[in-house]
Structure formats: C-alpha cells, structure tokens
Amino acid sequence: KGAKLDRYWPVTVAYFDTTKDARKEGEETPTYRISFKLLDNGITRDLTMDYGDFSMKGKLVNLALFPQDADTCKR
Numbered sequence: 001k002g003a004k005l006d007r008y009w010p011v012t013v014a015y016f017d018t019t020k021d022a023r024k025e026g027e028e029t030p031t032y033r034i035s036f037k038l039l040d041n042g043i044t045r046d047l048t049m050d051y052g053d054f055s056m057k058g059k060l061v062n063l064a065l066f067p068q069d070a071d072t073c074k075r
Contacts, residue, residue: 008037008045 014030032051036044045060 008039011036011038011044 012033012035014033016028017031029052032049034047034049036047038044043060043063047058049056049058
C-alpha cells in the first residue's frame with residue numbers, strides 16, 4: 001500500500017473485428033474490451049475483460065516484491 005500503489009493510469013484497449021464481412025456491415029462495436037489500472041512500476045490491477053455477452057473482473061489482492069539483484073538486472 002501507499003503512494004506507489006495509488007498512482008496509476010487508467011488503460012482501456014478495444015479489439016475490433018477487421019474481417020471483410022465485419023467492415024462491410026459497418027460494425028463499430030469492439031469484439032472485446034480490456035481495461036485496467038497501470039501503476040507507474042508496470043504492475044496492473046483492477047482488470048476487467050468485457051466480451052459483450054459476459055465480462056470478468058480481476059483484482060490484485062496481494063503482491064510480494066523480491067529484492068533486486070544488481071547483477072541480474074544488468075543482463
């Protein structure tokens with residue numbers, strides 16, 4: 001917890017059907033959409049995957065960070 005987990009960017013990614021038939025029908029609704037909060041350290045939380053007919057939610061409830069090994073990080 002704390003300031004590092006409070007700072008985030010809301011991200012939404014939508015995927016569209018780009019097949020010829022879908023373009024012909026003028027479809028503008030995404031096939032599915034994913035949204036999440038992107039923390040400044042690259043970790044994501046509060047994931048929502050919306051497939052139209054149903055959606056799933058994921059929530060980060062526990063996170064264990066390991067100490068960084070300077071030699072490993074150089075590779």
